[in-house]
Amino acid sequence: MKIIIDQDKCVASGQCVTAAVDVFDQRDEDGIVVLLNDNPPDDLAADVHQAAAVCPALAIVVED
Structure with missing residues (x-):
């Protein structure tokens, strides 16, 4: 599995962290x-x- 994130698209909703806390986090500043x-x-x-x-x-x- 390959995970690609696009930080330019991110709107900081935090849903990814809620779904997969061991894989995603959020920057403190934004x-x-x-x-x-x-x-x-x-x-x-x-x-x-x-x-x-x-x-x-x-x-x-996500690419499998």
Whole structure:
């Protein structure tokens, strides 16, 4: 699984962090998404896909 984030699209909603806290975080200064783990274990795949699905800005792309 490959995760691509587009920080320019991010609107700092935090939905990705809620869905996959072990994979995503937000910058303290502006809330923009930060990728913590670009190659998460398979057991987090559902959470990562959920994070991409709930992102209101479509700033997360997951390639399997």
